[in-house]
Amino acid sequence: MSRHVSLARISYSYLRAQPLSTALNLLLLALGIATITVLMLATRQIEERMGRDARGVDLVAGAKGSPMQLVLSAVFHLDAPTGNIPLEDAAQLARHRLVKRAIPVALGDSYRGLRIVGTNHDYVAHYGARLAEGALWTKPMEAVLGAEAARRTGLRVGSGFKGAHGLGEGGDEHAEEGYRVVGVLAPTGTVIDRVVLTSVESVWQVHEHGRAEGGPREITALLIQYASPLAAATLPRAVNASTSLQAASPAYESARLFRMLGVGVEVLRAFGLVLVLAAGLSVFIALTHALDERRYDLAVMRMLGASRARLMALLLIEGLALSAGGALAGLLLGHALTELLGAALRAQQQVPVTGWTWVAGEWWLAVLALGVGALAALLPAWRGSRAEVAPVLAEG
Amino acid sequence: MFSLKDVRHRYGGRTVLQLERFEAAQGEKWLVLGPSGSGKSTLLHILSGLLKPSEGTVSVARPIGIVPQKLHLIASLSVEENLLLAQYLAGARQEPARVVQVLAGVGLAERAQARPHQLSHGQAQRVAVARAVMNRPQLLVADEPTSNLDDAHCAATLGLLESQAAECGATLVVATHDARAKERFTHRLELGA
Numbered sequence: 001m002s003r004h005v006s007l008a009r010i011s012y013s014y015l016r017a018q019p020l021s022t023a024l025n026l027l028l029l030a031l032g033i034a035t036i037t038v039l040m041l042a043t044r045q046i047e048e049r050m051g052r053d054a055r056g057v058d059l060v061a062g063a064k065g066s067p068m069q070l071v072l073s074a075v076f077h078l079d080a081p082t083g084n085i086p087l088e089d090a091a092q093l094a095r096h097r098l099v100k101r102a103i104p105v106a107l108g109d110s111y112r113g114l115r116i117v118g119t120n121h122d123y124v125a126h127y128g129a130r131l132a133e134g135a136l137w138t139k140p141m142e143a144v145l146g147a148e149a150a151r152r153t154g155l156r157v158g159s160g161f162k163g164a165h166g167l168g169e170g171g172d173e174h175a176e177e178g179y180r181v182v183g184v185l186a187p188t189g190t191v192i193d194r195v196v197l198t199s200v201e202s203v204w205q206v207h208e209h210g211r212a213e214g215g216p217r218e219i220t221a222l223l224i225q226y227a228s229p230l231a232a233a234t235l236p237r238a239v240n241a242s243t244s245l246q247a248a249s250p251a252y253e254s255a256r257l258f259r260m261l262g263v264g265v266e267v268l269r270a271f272g273l274v275l276v277l278a279a280g281l282s283v284f285i286a287l288t289h290a291l292d293e294r295r296y297d298l299a300v301m302r303m304l305g306a307s308r309a310r311l312m313a314l315l316l317i318e319g320l321a322l323s324a325g326g327a328l329a330g331l332l333l334g335h336a337l338t339e340l341l342g343a344a345l346r347a348q349q350q351v352p353v354t355g356w357t358w359v360a361g362e363w364w365l366a367v368l369a370l371g372v373g374a375l376a377a378l379l380p381a382w383r384g385s386r387a388e389v390a391p392v393l394a395e396g
Numbered sequence: 397m398f399s400l401k402d403v404r405h406r407y408g409g410r411t412v413l414q415l416e417r418f419e420a421a422q423g424e425k426w427l428v429l430g431p432s433g434s435g436k437s438t439l440l441h442i443l444s445g446l447l448k449p450s451e452g453t454v455s456v457a458r459p460i461g462i463v464p465q466k467l468h469l470i471a472s473l474s475v476e477e478n479l480l481l482a483q484y485l486a487g488a489r490q491e492p493a494r495v496v497q498v499l500a501g502v503g504l505a506e507r508a509q510a511r512p513h514q515l516s517h518g519q520a521q522r523v524a525v526a527r528a529v530m531n532r533p534q535l536l537v538a539d540e541p542t543s544n545l546d547d548a549h550c551a552a553t554l555g556l557l558e559s560q561a562a563e564c565g566a567t568l569v570v571a572t573h574d575a576r577a578k579e580r581f582t583h584r585l586e587l588g589a
Contacts, residue, residue: 004490005473005480013472300468303446304527305486390441393464393539 007310011318014290021286026326028282032275033330033369034337039269040361041338045353047258050076053191054250056126058232061085061093061102061239062221067248068257074105074221075250077115077191078351081107084218085245093222093239098231101126103223106203109163113348114149116163116179116196118203118219124185126223127192133157134183140201143179147187148194148352155181163196163206177206194352280372283322287315287380291387298384299392308385315381316374323373327366397422397534397567398443403452405438413438413449418585420567422457422534425558427578428571430587436571437465439587440537443569456535459486461528461566463538463557467520469512475499475523476508482530498526501563502556518549522556529560536566542574550576 003009015022054075062070065082072079094102103126106118117123121136124144134157136144145155155161159181179198187193200219226232232249239247291298298311306314339355346352400418404411413435420426430436441447442454444462469478479495499505502522512520521541528536538557542550554570554577561568570577578584 003477003480004492005477005484009477010470010473010481013470013477017472296466296468297470300464300470301481301485303444303462303464304482310485390438390447393441393446393466393468394437 007314007317008321010314011321014294014318015321018286018290022322025279025282025286025322026329028275029279029323029326029369029372030329030333032272032277032279033327033365034333035272035275036269036365037331037334037362038337038341039265039272040359040365041334041355041357042341042353043258043265044359044361045357046351049189049351050254052189054254056225057223057250058226059224059236059239060221060248060250061090061224061245062248064244064246067246068253070221070246070248071250071253072257073107074223075191076351077107077117077195081220082246084220085222087217087219089243089245090219090222093224093243093245096235098227098235099224100227101225104200104219105221105223106200106218107220108203109165109206111161111163111179111196112153114146114152114194114196116143116198116203118198118200120200123197123223124192127188127190129185129188129190129192132184132186134181136183137197137199137202138182140199140205141177141179142182142198142202144183144185144197145181146185146193146195146197149196150184152194157181157184276369276372279323279326280376283319283373283376284380287319287377288383290315290318291380291384294384295387295392298387299389302387302389303393311387312381312385315384316377319373319377319381320370321373323369323376326373327369330369331362331366397424398456399454400442401453403442403449403454405435405442405447405449405451407438413442413587415439415452420569420583422567423562423565424583425561425568425581426570426583426585427581428569428585428587429573429575429578430571431573434573434587436573436587437539440539440569440571443535443537457567458535459531459533461531461533461536461564463521463524463528463536463541465539465541465543467524469520469523469527471512474509474511475504475515478512478523479527479530482527486531488531494530498530501529501560502526518552521553525553525556525560529564529566532564533566534564535569536561536564537569537571539571540573541570542572542577547576550574554580 057075060071060074062074062081063083063085069079070082073081090104101122103122104119107115109116124136160178162178185192204217236247236249239245301311335355338353342353342355398420400415403415405413428436428439438447442449443456444460470481473481476495479498480490483490495508499508502525504519504522507519515523541553541557545553557568557570
């Protein structure tokens with residue numbers, strides 16, 4: 001079969017003729033792009049998801065301890081609670097004039113690693129969740145499953161299950177009390193998807209035997225929405241100073257978390273950039289080296305009528321082809337790695353991350369890769385195009 | 397088909413070629429003889445337009461086909477692609493049918509998909525000739541095409557150049573220091589050392 005010759009075809013033939021060098025350049029660039037892609041996708045999704053999960057929660061009140069731990073446990077359901085707080089204190093705070101809405105959260109048990117959250121119907125309304133089937137709980141020991149929780153457990157309306165002590169997988173089951181599923185929520189893309197909801201009374205009932213006779217009722221935390229912007233300045237300080245409770249701001253703690261993680265993310269991002277630049281250097285070295293090997297070829301092409309611009313384009317195309325291939329491979333690898341990371345996080349009931357998404361920054365990443373390739377090829381291309389023909393052919 | 401008048405070329409302060417007049421008509425066969433360093437390659441490069449002489453006027457009918465001394469086929473391309481490359485880089489329309497025709501003319505019809513490293517020296521030389529005539533040149537120049545060849549291959553190579561030039565109606569100029577070529581050419585230009 002006849003084929004026509006073009007600059008792209010000639011560039012491809014040269015790349016194919018040096019498989020090791022080509023593969024090394026592609027690999028270097030792909031690794032750099034993949035590293036940055038994973039960071040870009042993961043941080044963007046985690047930030048967005050945590051932003052959605054914390055939206056509308058101005059303050060979390062819970063037991064004294066680490067404020068970040070309190071926010072991570074009560075809002076994002078990612079960490080162990082700092083402890084419990086007396087219901088009396090929580091109720092008093094809920095009645096504060098600067099509090100518009102206070103949603104109780106009672107934690108302690110889980111089912112197959114999914115947290116059982118004792119709360120009220122305001123929690124469902126807060127996340128804008130709708131029922132996919134069944135109804136919300138009306139009595140103790142009735143449970144409503146988030147969409148993801150229902151998918152993972154396979155439980156349906158009418159199913160029964162027993163909660164286990166603790167918030168991770170592998171806790172001992174409560175022997176006496178069993179829950180009955182009365183509803184399943186539609187997906188919301190928020191934290192409510194991956195929890196099991198029930199009434200606070202259910203949590204108390206399950207742990208009744210552990211409570212001292214006549215001892216005070218407790219909950220884990222209160223999710224608070226301010227009545228006015230003024231509350232942000234006074235309420236946290238008032239809570240922390242005058243009661244046994246601790247107040248933590250999800251916005252502040254999330255930002256603090258990202259600042260702390262940010263150092264590592266920046267280091268990895270810099271590492272990715274170094275790999276991309278190293279790939280550019282490698283392309284530069286490969287093309288410069290190729291000039292020596294191809295001086296006869298370039299002279300022959302000039303002899304056959306190729307203009308200097310055409311020779312320059314030939315070498316530029318080679319650099320661009322390498323960088324485009326590396327960028328494509330890097331983006332694919334980055335998305336695949338992000339999906340693997342997401343699968344690992346999903347298995348641990350953590351923040352969901354997926355590789356099946358695209359963020360605008362990736363276009364810039366592709367542009368960066370092409371720019372590095374073009375820049376790396378520019379000098380060798382210019383030198384190649386200036387090479388004299390007659391002296392090279394005369395050398396023989 | 398070409399005309400050189402009062403051509404002088406200097407390289408590094410030294411005159412490497414000096415010609416008062418050198419002209420050839422269409423279809424003529426010229427042999428440029430001379431020892432190494434006599435300026436044969438320089439003359440061919442000037443005729444081919446690869447080199448601009450320091451002085452003098454040059455007029456050459458185009459296109460020009462060149463068979464360089466070391467052949468210089470592009471190793472990463474097939475024989476067919478090497479031939480199409482000559483048309484592509486000259487800005488001509490690529491004609492796969494012409495590749496078939498030219499390869500048949502040099503006896504390599506079956507080697508179109510071969511890579512240069514899979515060819516013998518003789519076959520590579522025929523491919524280089526085929527590449528030179530792809531664009532139906534008005535002038536066909538060959539630099540030392542018979543060096544290191546035995547008598548039989550020397551005659552075959554010169555015969556191939558003659559037949560291909562004749563097929564295109566091209567003027568043929570062969571530069572060599574090989575005296576065996578003398579008898580085949582009626583027109584000769586002898587350059588001194």
